[in-house]
Amino acid sequence: MELSERQIKILAWLKQAGGQLSSQELTDAFHVSVQTIRKDLNELSDRGLVQRVHGGIRLPFHNRNLSFQTRQVINLDAKRRIGQTVAALLPEGATIFLGIGTTPQQVAAALIDHPGLQVITNNLNAAMALCHNPKIETLLTGGRIRPSDQDLMGEDATRFLRRFQVNYGIFGIGGLGPEGELMDFSPEESHLSRAIIENSDLRILVADSSKYLRKAPVRTATLSDTDLFVTDQITPELASLAEAAGIELRV
Template sequence: MINQISKRQKDILDLLKNHGGKVSSAELTEHFDVSVQTIRKELNRLSELALVKRVHGGICLPVQSNNLSFSNRQIIHLEEKKDIARMLIQFLPEGCSIFLGIGTTPEQIARHLIHHPGLTVITNNLNAAIALCENPNIQTHMVGGRIRATDQDVVGEDATHYFRKFQVNYGICGVGGMSSAGDLLDFSPEESHLSQAILENCEQRILVADHHKFQRSAPVKSSHLRNIDMFFTDQISTELAQLCQQLEVKVESSSNQSLRQL
């Protein structure tokens, strides 16, 4: 069963992100108006889940050369991912074909698609495929290849080659991080190859990512925001909105609910 984090622990993670990736225990104690012992208990829990790194006098974000564990990613920013999923399915027409890539946001999209009629879905996301099995009228193709137990997906040359056999209406992929210049980043070459296959073999290229992915580091460049047609997110900074406008990327964010049909 997936471990849950409390509202205060989630607020600590948000505060850490907003403070540039490092915050002191004293600042947290003052911000939440609680005892040092209470904050220490919260930080110990977040450290156990590998969501933060304990440093002298406080915490910082963990090193991002590797992604967080899948179970932790299922927890963190879950409501934002659900908002993105609910928003996206309002755009997908009946009877369309889609690629659904790896990650916890595509998983949430699959969970919200089970009542969507007439879909054809090609995915390497194990949890997405299992969720889609709840509707026998959805035609789901699961790629073959190497299973990553820690990420609950399928990767490798066979998986990438299988994606390239199709030409679909909508290619939907997540991202490990996004640089301030618009580079789309992943944590391994295998993830990068899959993302490229999705974006190169569809009519409409759709990026799904919550706002915490902006300026989050990851070591492998997969693509660039200029190669995206639509970007679905929960909220967007002024800096990123300006970049999307410059690159003619259509943005839909759940914070403004500007829903229009494709």
């Protein structure tokens, strides 16, 4: 289920307001009833995107990611567009990494008609999607399966990625900090993303705009460690971060 336009605006305003808003502010700003705002806030809270507090909401303190099922449906159209944009960049015969998460999964889904690639991944859903294209050779890492995230993790997975030097490394993040910090939810996730960053000729970050200012506890890298950031919406803040990092920003 996609977020409504009003819910997207609520999240954007919440971040701009320093992480906390009252229900009355929201009711006045959107000219809707208290019941309507309460329904929006309850839905956002159920998805783990906000935390309900007395009289309003605040940004949650995340030390773990949202459920995989929730991430699969949040901003799905945006993730599909990101996937299609990245798929169009990949020339026939290229070698690529595909990292964990639902946005790299949408990159894989967009490769259904690609003329030919070699893909190395620990993303089980990406590997299953790529099975539908016989022109793509897919190499799947070993490692420990995370049922909650439908991927392979651990030292075996990281070591496997480090055996390659690929043309394009495509990866997502748990959160993007105000200074361009790329954040993940566990050291294992961070190690895998670092392996992609360090063993790719061109590094492509894929993340929808909801990741901006989203908290995650492990610092993996910075925007300057990437070459291209593909997202669904360019805000002035993101444009400034990309310029400071010296990377290309693409919608």
